[in-house]
Amino acid sequence: MNSEEILVGHSVIKIIRGDITQERVDAIVNATNPSLRPGGGVCGAIHRAGGQAVTQDCRRVMAERQPLVPGEAVATVAGDLKARYVIHALGPVWKGGKQGEPEELASAYRNSIELADRLGLSSIAFPSISTGIYGYPLMPAANIALRALRAALERTRTVREVRIVLYDPDSYEAWLAAAR
Ligand code: ADP
Numbered sequence: 682m683n684s685e686e687i688l689v690g691h692s693v694i695k696i697i698r699g700d701i702t703q704e705r706v707d708a709i710v711n712a713t714n715p716s717l718r719p720g721g722g723v724c725g726a727i728h729r730a731g732g733q734a735v736t737q738d739c740r741r742v743m744a745e746r747q748p749l750v751p752g753e754a755v756a757t758v759a760g761d762l763k764a765r766y767v768i769h770a771l772g773p774v775w776k777g778g779k780q781g782e783p784e785e786l787a788s789a790y791r792n793s794i795e796l797a798d799r800l801g802l803s804s805i806a807f808p809s810i811s812t813g814i815y816g817y818p819l820m821p822a823a824n825i826a827l828r829a830l831r832a833a834l835e836r837t838r839t840v841r842e843v844r845i846v847l848y849d850p851d852s853y854e855a856w857l858a859a860a861r
Contacts, residue, residue, distance in 0.1 A: 685860040687827070689834040694827070694843045696860050698853045701846040702730035705763040707802035708756070710793050712810045713769035715748035717755070723808045723848070727767060734760030735767055751781075752788030754796050766800060768793045772811030775818070786811055786822060787829035794833040797840050804842040809852050819852060823859035 687694040701709055701723060711727045714720050717739035719728035728736050738757035749755065754770040770793045773785035789810050797805045810826070811817035830843055847853035 685857050687831070687860055689831050692834040692837065692841050692843065694830055694834070694845065694860075696845050696847070696853070696856045698848075698850075699846050700726070700848060701806055701808050702726050702762065704806040704844065704846060706804040706806045706842075706844065707764060708766045708768045708793075708797050708800070708805045709759065709762055709764045710754075710805060710807045710810070711767050711769045712808050712813070712815075713749070713771055715750070715771060717743050717749070717757075717769055722813045727762070731760035731762045731767060734758050735762070739769065751785035752792060754789065754792040756796055756800060764806075765802070766797075768796055768805070770810060772815055772817065775811065775816035778821070782811075782817065783821070783825050786817065786825050790826050790829040791833045794830065794837060794840055794843070798837045801839050803839055804844070805840060806844040806846050809845070809847060809856065812852060819855035820859060823856045827856075827859055 685696040749771040751773040756766045759767050770789040772789045773782040812819050812822045
């Protein structure tokens with residue numbers, strides 16, 4: 682199988698191809714929008730697969746807080762998904778790379794891992810945040826994400842397995858290249 686595993690301390694990062702809505706993990710990360718609306722892309726797919734419970738819990742969270750800023754992550758229930766939580770992380774919109782996008786993208790991954798660790802979770806699945814509708818170029822995004830994940834995993838208490846679930850062949854190849 683053409684996949685890649687990176688060992689980091691007591692943890693592993695796995696690069697795999699698939700549909701993240703089918704993953705069986707403690708937390709599925711959603712590449713969300715500032716107001717946690719269903720929207721399109723992977724976010725729409727996660728809301729559809731998780732069902733009303735996810736969308737309603739997003740509304741409950743938003744009733745009590747301001748819109749997310751890029752890099753932030755919040756947890757909700759996972760509804761019908763094979764997960765305990767959805768962690769909604771907001772990546773940056775690509776504006777050329779000189780307006781804080783790399784730091785914001787790294788924060789989205791780091792904050793998701795730290796939130797999962799605070800919740801005592803062991804496994805977490807990520808999509809390729811910001812590289813769809815938000816337009817972040819794939820190779821730099823994968824490199825930044827892997828660096829941020831390695832650094833975050835050095836400090837985790839409970840998170841042991843990170844799966845990067847790539848839907849399309851181009852994303853998968855870019856992440857494999859970054860991992861190697
Ligand atoms: P963003 O707005 O953060 O760019 P998108 O949803 O547009 O988010 O895209 C992020 C990535 O998620 C893209 O590479 C897209 O191909 C991928 N994607 C879409 N549907 C799924 C899915 N079901 N599982 C995993 N990844 C998906």
